[in-house]
Amino acid sequence: xxxxxxxxxxxxxxxxxxxxxxxxxxxxxxxxxxxxxxxxxxxxxxxxxxxxxxxxxxxxxxxxxxxxxxxxxxxxxxxxxxxxxxxxxxxxxxxxxxxxxxxxxxxxxxxxxxxxxxxxxxxxxxxxxxxxxxxxxxxxxxxxxxxxxxxxxxxxxxxxxxxxxxxxxxxxxxxxxxxxxxxxxxxxxxxxxxxxxxxxxxxxxxxxxxxxxxxxxxxxxxxxxxxxxxxxxxxxxxxxxxxxxxxxxxxxxxxxxxxxxxxxxxxxxxxxxxxxxxxxxxxxxxxxxxxxxxxxxxxxxxxxxxxxxxxxxxxxxxxxxxxxxxxxxxxxxxxxxxxxxxxxxxxxxxxxxxxxxxxxxxxxxxxxxxxxxxxxxxxxxxxxxxxxxx
Amino acid sequence: xxxxxxxxxxxxxxxxxxxxxxxxxxxxxxxxxxxxxxxxxxxxxxxxxxxxxxxxxxxxxxxxxxxxxxxxxxxxxxxxxxxxxxxxxxxxxxxxxxxxxxxxxxxxxxxxxxxxxxxxxxxxxxxxxxxxxxxxxxxxxxxxxxxxxxxxxxxxxxxxxxxxxxxxxxxxxxxxxxxxxxxxxxxxxxxxxxxxxxxxxxxxxx
Numbered sequence: 001x002x003x004x005x006x007x008x009x010x011x012x013x014x015x016x017x018x019x020x021x022x023x024x025x026x027x028x029x030x031x032x033x034x035x036x037x038x039x040x041x042x043x044x045x046x047x048x049x050x051x052x053x054x055x056x057x058x059x060x061x062x063x064x065x066x067x068x069x070x071x072x073x074x075x076x077x078x079x080x081x082x083x084x085x086x087x088x089x090x091x092x093x094x095x096x097x098x099x100x101x102x103x104x105x106x107x108x109x110x111x112x113x114x115x116x117x118x119x120x121x122x123x124x125x126x127x128x129x130x131x132x133x134x135x136x137x138x139x140x141x142x143x144x145x146x147x148x149x150x151x152x153x154x155x156x157x158x159x160x161x162x163x164x165x166x167x168x169x170x171x172x173x174x175x176x177x178x179x180x181x182x183x184x185x186x187x188x189x190x191x192x193x194x195x196x197x198x199x200x201x202x203x204x205x206x207x208x209x210x211x212x213x214x215x216x217x218x219x220x221x222x223x224x225x226x227x228x229x230x231x232x233x234x235x236x237x238x239x240x241x242x243x244x245x246x247x248x249x250x251x252x253x254x255x256x257x258x259x260x261x262x263x264x265x266x267x268x269x270x271x272x273x274x275x276x277x278x279x280x281x282x283x284x285x286x287x288x289x290x291x292x293x294x295x296x297x298x299x300x301x302x303x304x305x306x307x308x309x310x311x312x313x314x315x316x317x318x319x320x321x322x323x324x325x326x327x328x329x330x331x332x333x334x335x336x337x338x339x340x341x342x343x344x345x346x347x348x349x350x351x352x353x354x355x356x357x358x359x360x361x362x363x364x365x366x367x368x369x370x371x372x373x374x375x376x377x378x379x380x381x382x383x384x385x386x387x388x389x390x
Numbered sequence: 391x392x393x394x395x396x397x398x399x400x401x402x403x404x405x406x407x408x409x410x411x412x413x414x415x416x417x418x419x420x421x422x423x424x425x426x427x428x429x430x431x432x433x434x435x436x437x438x439x440x441x442x443x444x445x446x447x448x449x450x451x452x453x454x455x456x457x458x459x460x461x462x463x464x465x466x467x468x469x470x471x472x473x474x475x476x477x478x479x480x481x482x483x484x485x486x487x488x489x490x491x492x493x494x495x496x497x498x499x500x501x502x503x504x505x506x507x508x509x510x511x512x513x514x515x516x517x518x519x520x521x522x523x524x525x526x527x528x529x530x531x532x533x534x535x536x537x538x539x540x541x542x543x544x545x546x547x548x549x550x551x552x553x554x555x556x557x558x559x560x561x562x563x564x565x566x567x568x569x570x571x572x573x574x575x576x577x578x579x580x581x582x583x584x585x586x587x588x589x590x591x592x593x594x595x596x
Contacts, residue, residue: 005531009535016543034437037436038542041538042531042535045531046527046528138459138526139413142455145455146451146452156436
């Protein structure tokens with residue numbers, strides 16, 4: 001029953017949420033690792049149950065003379081079921097990405113993200129197994145699950161996030177990758193936690209190998225050191241990297257990750273009327289739209305929404321306007337800029353559709369003005385946006 | 391000459407002890423503390439941009455998750471063979487268990503007592519049913535994971551609950567009330583009516 005229960009949770013994670021990640025290998029795999037938020041507590045509870053059962057047979061195990069091995073194997077059996085469920089979910093995700101037409105296959109940077117996720121699951125199961133061995137109550141199974149869920153929540157909300165975040169991205173990862181130093185520290189932390197938990201169950205082994213109190217403390221320091229390292233690495237678990245993109249068209253040139261290439265003609269068709277309207281009144285427009293463009297670069301960024309909701313013209317207009325406020329100007333904190341932004345959005349829509357709906361909140365120049373007056377207003381508003389950016 | 395104080399029937403005390411009633415009592419204390427400590431403000435749901443929600447509707451989980459480990463004792467061979475009136479004993483234990491599940495909700499008065507009692511009933515019913523349907527190894531999972539899944543997946547932008555996320559619905563939600571009633575009713579019937587637990591048909595687990 002344990003494996004089907006884990007499979008249900010993995011299935012809920014994959015099919016119970018929207019799947020915008022289907023066109024990127026890294027995003028798909030990294031987002032899949034977020035299933036540890038559900039799977040981790042469940043695996044911890046199941047491991048705790050097995051720990052409780054193994055503890056009930058402690059005398060029998062001790063009499064066999066190979067208690068350490070038996071206990072380790074009991075934990076390994078639970079972890080094996082977790083691995084089966086996790087692998088089944090991962091294969092489903094990979095199949096979904098491939099079926100959506102994404103070219104190529106996942107490579108080592110994508111597959112390396114598996115290590116922290118699996119190490120986290122190993123850490124969660126082994127600590128719960130060890131606690132159940134000492135507590136000697138079946139209640140430790142649900143208690144371990146709830147406790148690990150609360151710890152996960154606490155680390156996500158209060159930090160350090162790097163101590164728990166082995167996956168999960170709410171937007172595209174084009175131009176980004178998980179930081180290798182954070183991944184290494186995570187693996188080190190979770191694996192040392194797992195090993196120490198399993199060793200702590202064998203008190204006799206402990207007593208023989210770590211007679212001195214100082215050595216015991218040194219044993220505790222094994223997971224403490226990478227934990228300190230994780231806390232000191234900062235809140236960012238992702239870093240920017242140069243990414244190979246495929247490009248399409250001229251003026252503007254559109255560049256996106258290989259999985260989105262077949263959508264670029266459609267995206268260009270949506271953007272073109274707005275760019276043409278701006279060019280017609282003599283305003284500079286972006287010559288290149290780039291999915292991996294960092295803030296402040298000469299190219300205009302292509303947000304993931306424009307691929308997911310191509311028919312949503314509001315997204316297209318905001319993609320164009322974003323270029324003029326590209327260095328991170330806080331538009332929402334400035335009432336005048338918000339009014340300008342709304343006016344620009346209205347003007348772009350009116351130019352593309354030819355319709356001029358009556359809106360009393362609009363500036364007079366846009367609502368009642370001539371074409372020249374409107375052009376002057378638009379140039380002034382865009383200038384203000386750029387000035388804010390500067 | 392003073393008369394000796396009347397003692398409760400040792401039969402019920404034995405039953406309480408054999409069915410691990412003290413676990414419920416401790417869980418009841420833990421839930422009471424949790425009701426007093428749980429934050430009022432919404433918390434950001436991990437992995438969901440712009441989604442925040444409160445945690446307090448999920449506090450009854452702390453008592454419901456304990457129920458399967460107590461109720462499973464009803465299916466020990468000794469219990470099944472020795473009990474004279476098994477259905478009556480189960481029924482009485484179920485009433486005690488439900489009372490202990492409901493008591494901590496009172497300390498959650500600063501939130502919404504109706505929602506707290508409704509969720510306690512829903513999760514307890516689920517715990518009763520899962521004790522009969524699933525083996526002890528996984529019987530604790532439905533009452534423990536329904537709240538977690540609801541919180542992680544059952545909320546839309548702005549923290550608005552999806553229709554199936556009954557635990558997060560407001561106190562005036564009739565479907566949520568019906569779901570709680572159905573869960574409790576079905577769970578009690580499954581548990582109180584004497585039968586061989588469903589999981590014993592496939593594999594006997596302790």
